[in-house]
Amino acid sequence: MSDNNIVPFNPLDKRNLGESVGLAILRQEVIPLSELKPFLGSGVYALYYIGDFEPYKLMSNINRTEVFSIPIYVGKAVPSGARKGGDLDTMPENKLYNRLSQHSKSIQEAVNLDLKDFYCRFLVVDDIWIPLGESLLIAKYSPLWNKIVDGFGNHNPGKGRHLGMRPRWDVLHPGRSWADKCTPREESSSQIKKEIEDYLQNIL
Numbered sequence: 001m002s003d004n005n006i007v008p009f010n011p012l013d014k015r016n017l018g019e020s021v022g023l024a025i026l027r028q029e030v031i032p033l034s035e036l037k038p039f040l041g042s043g044v045y046a047l048y049y050i051g052d053f054e055p056y057k058l059m060s061n062i063n064r065t066e067v068f069s070i071p072i073y074v075g076k077a078v079p080s081g082a083r084k085g086g087d088l089d090t091m092p093e094n095k096l097y098n099r100l101s102q103h104s105k106s107i108q109e110a111v112n113l114d115l116k117d118f119y120c121r122f123l124v125v126d127d128i129w130i131p132l133g134e135s136l137l138i139a140k141y142s143p144l145w146n147k148i149v150d151g152f153g154n155h156n157p158g159k160g161r162h163l164g165m166r167p168r169w170d171v172l173h174p175g176r177s178w179a180d181k182c183t184p185r186e187e188s189s190s191q192i193k194k195e196i197e198d199y200l201q202n203i204l
Helices: 013-027 054-065 095-109 128-139 168-172 189-203
Strands: 041-051 073-078 117-123
Touching: 013 041, 013 117, 041 095, 041 128, 054 189, 073 095, 073 128, 095 117, 095 128, 095 168, 117 189
Parallel strands: none
Antiparallel strands: 041 073, 041 117
């Protein structure tokens, strides 16, 4: 290799910092989502699926044999005031636990998913690195529920505000009562399932 092509390593480059967060979360224990106990902190997390929902079987089989290597969803939980530039020394909150608990509720409400088939890794991270860590994990793994089946992390928009389109996640996994009030999508569950199968075959 020519010396002209050598790029000096910069440990403070945002990609290297993000990779550090990514490697750290992969070293965390995998915990059944149904057995999660309250804890303090904000940070990033990854969810894994090992169930028998037919469109997910390719991913599910890999997670069973390769010990949770393909997340179905990656997300973050930021402390209160983070979007407005809050105090750098905010008091610890259970934001990450609460976010994972909300996800558990969504899964339990879905008619074709079982909470016992979901596992998670999470990492409590200093506030400034949370968005970068999430972005790098999504870029690395292209999780299905982040890329193709959007809407899993959506909240109930509130009374009188259900005119938006029903999330694709709720078309595929009906059960959340608030989503039933949203405007129906043109895509059918069968169409989304076909997209999933094509997508997983391309990335796995």
